[in-house]
Amino acid sequence: MKFVDEVRIRVQAGAGGNGCVSFRREKYVPRGGPDGGDGGRGGDVILMAVSNKHTLLDFRYRHLFRAASGRHGSGQNRHGRGGEDLILEVPVGTVVKDSVGEEILADLTEPGQVWTAAGGGMGGRGNARFVSSTRQVPRFAQDGQPGEEAEVILELKLMADVGLVGFPNAGKSTLIAAVSAARPKIADYPFTTLVPNLGVVAFGDAPPFVMADIPGLIEGAHEGVGLGTRFLRHIERTRVLVHLVDVSELDEDDPLRPLRQIERELAGYSEELPLKVSVVALNKADLVFDEEKLERLVAAYRETGRPTLVISALARRGLPDLLAVLTRILHSAEEEEADGAAPPGAGLNGLNDDDTPPDGSRVA
Ligand SMILES: Nc1nc2c(ncn2[C@@H]2O[C@H](COP(=O)(O)OP(=O)(O)OP(=O)(O)O)[C@@H](O)[C@H]2O)c(=O)[nH]1
Ligand SMILES: [Mg+2]
Numbered sequence: 001m002k003f004v005d006e007v008r009i010r011v012q013a014g015a016g017g018n019g020c021v022s023f024r025r026e027k028y029v030p031r032g033g034p035d036g037g038d039g040g041r042g043g044d045v046i047l048m049a050v051s052n053k054h055t056l057l058d059f060r061y062r063h064l065f066r067a068a069s070g071r072h073g074s075g076q077n078r079h080g081r082g083g084e085d086l087i088l089e090v091p092v093g094t095v096v097k098d099s100v101g102e103e104i105l106a107d108l109t110e111p112g113q114v115w116t117a118a119g120g121g122m123g124g125r126g127n128a129r130f131v132s133s134t135r136q137v138p139r140f141a142q143d144g145q146p147g148e149e150a151e152v153i154l155e156l157k158l159m160a161d162v163g164l165v166g167f168p169n170a171g172k173s174t175l176i177a178a179v180s181a182a183r184p185k186i187a188d189y190p191f192t193t194l195v196p197n198l199g200v201v202a203f204g205d206a207p208p209f210v211m212a213d214i215p216g217l218i219e220g221a222h223e224g225v226g227l228g229t230r231f232l233r234h235i236e237r238t239r240v241l242v243h244l245v246d247v248s249e250l251d252e253d254d255p256l257r258p259l260r261q262i263e264r265e266l267a268g269y270s271e272e273l274p275l276k277v278s279v280v281a282l283n284k285a286d287l288v289f290d291e292e293k294l295e296r297l298v299a300a301y302r303e304t305g306r307p308t309l310v311i312s313a314l315a316r317r318g319l320p321d322l323l324a325v326l327t328r329i330l331h332s333a334e335e336e337e338a339d340g341a342a343p344p345g346a347g348l349n350g351l352n353d354d355d356t357p358p359d360g361s362r363v364a
Contacts, residue, residue: 002057003057004055004056004059005055005056005155005231006056006153006154006155006156007059007060007063007153008063008151008152009063009064010063011088011118011151012064012065012066012149013043013044013045013066013120013148014042014044014066014067014068014069014120014121015070015083015120015121015145015147016040016069016070016120016123016124016144016145016146016147017038017039017041017042017070017071017080017083017123017124018072018124018141018142019038019123019124019125019127019129019141019142019143019144020037020038020039020072020074020075020078020126020141021034021126021127021138021140021141022034022036022037022075024075024076033128033136033137034128034137034138035075035077036126036127037074037075037076037128038073038079039071039072039079039123039125039142039143039144040070040072040081041070041083041120041121041123042069042083042120042121042122042147043068043069043083043084043085043086043120044117044119045066045067045086045088045116046086046087046116047087047096047108047116048088048089048090048108048114049091049092049093049094049108049111049114050089050092050111051091053089055091055156056091056156058088058089065088067086067147068086069083069121069144070120070121070123071083072144073123073124073126073141079126080123082120082123087114088117090108090154090156091156092110092113093156093157093158093237094107094155094157095108095154095156096115096117096155097152097153097154097155098153099151105152117152118147118149120148121144121145121146123145124141124144124145125141126142127139127141155233157237158212158234160234160235160238161209161210161211161240162201162209162211162238162239162240163212163214163235163238163241164176164212164214164241165214165217165241165244166216166244167190167218167245167246167261167262168191168192168215168216168218169189169192169216170216170244170246171283171284171313171314173186173197173213174186174283175213175283175311175313176197176199176213177199177313178313178316179201179211179319179323180199180201182197182199182200182213184197190216191215191216191226191227193213193215194215195215196212196214196231196234198211198212201323201326203320203324204323204327209326209327209330212234212235214231214232214234214235215231217232217262218265219264219265220265222265222269223268229265232269232273235273236270236272239276240278240330241266241273241276241277241279242280242281243279243280243281244283245259245280245282245283245301246258246283246284247282247284247288247294247297247310248284248287248288252297255296255297255300255301259304279307279308279309279325279326279329280301280304280307281308281309281310281311281322282294282297282301282308282309282310283312284312284313285310285311285318286312286317294310298310307325
């Protein structure tokens with residue numbers, strides 16, 4: 001399925017129906033009074049977040065969305081029927097911005113959440129409404145109001161708890177496939193993943209969390225190199241980032257280079273991304289046979305203050321430890337939100353004090 005995460009649409013609410021000018025005609029009643037009914041209200045255009053849609057594909061080829069107009073009023077005091085609302089279903093996580101992309105008008109983060117993009121016009125009043133003591137025979141009625149019209153940008157920001165970042169080929173898709181039911185394409189060349197994938201991770205008794213695998217980043221991504229940073233918006237809402245590093249490719253003279261480069265790309269995209277709590281997963285440990293070297297590399301990463309784990313996504317080693325750390329961080333973040341206590345990220349450095357065996361031997 002095509003993944004579309006940004007579209008521009010026009011929405012047009014229905015016009016109100018006109019009020020009616022009419023007079024009662026009855027046999028033997030020479031002059032009946034006014035009986036023109038009101039026009040119906042125009043339909044609204046409403047956006048509704050639903051959880052069974054995952055892209056904005058529906059809006060890719062169609063840009064104008066109009067709700068029905070209200071019917072005109074008619075004689076015998078019949079009011080026009082209101083125009084039906086047009087309900088547009090959008091994926092949960094859709095952000096609505098104004099036509100220049102500056103102001104956020106709505107952020108639909110919960111299933112069922114609705115937002116009126118354009119309000120229908122009021123129906124006009126029929127002449128029956130205009131009778132007064134001095135005006136017995138109103139020969140006029142009101143026209144319906146036009147419906148509101150707007151142009152808006154819809155942007156999808158996936159709702160994930162954990163975001164995987166790293167160079168192409170680091171093994172991000174392999175990891176998400178190993179810990180969730182997601183089945184992204186995996187291959188031995190860069191830029192295999194072209195669109196984000198989400199996976200639901202269930203670990204132990206903790207509530208499941210959602211992990212996002214996004215296309216790999218390379219140096220210069222924030223200037224548009226490779227696939228650029230187009231997909232970084234999908235990790236903006238995450239609470240934790242996992243830096244996935246191919247440990248078999250690390251250079252001992254400068255082991256932190258991939259981390260630094262990815263951080264630079266994150267910072268180039270937004271000031272907030274580098275502030276997120278992050279964990280390092282040194283992947284492809286099955287390809288490193290020099291245990292001491294591996295330990296030195298781990299030590300270098302731990303020096304940065306990040307919990308650092310050694311894994312093999314392919315051989316499925318070290319994964320429970322990684323998930324335990326992520327669960328712990330997500331859980332403590334929830335508690336902090338509940339208490340309004342410590343700032344995010346506080347107290348994380350001690351998380352991985354128990355030395356994870358580099359060969360993952362604790363893993364069943
Ligand atoms: N030996 C070994 N190979 C791995 C491991 N994890 C992933 N790979 C291999 O590395 C290659 C790239 O894996 P992907 O999961 O596609 O990498 P990715 O990070 O999603 O790559 P992009 O989508 O291109 O950004 C594949 O051939 C995987 O089989 C691992 O732990 N050990
Ligand atoms: Mg991939």
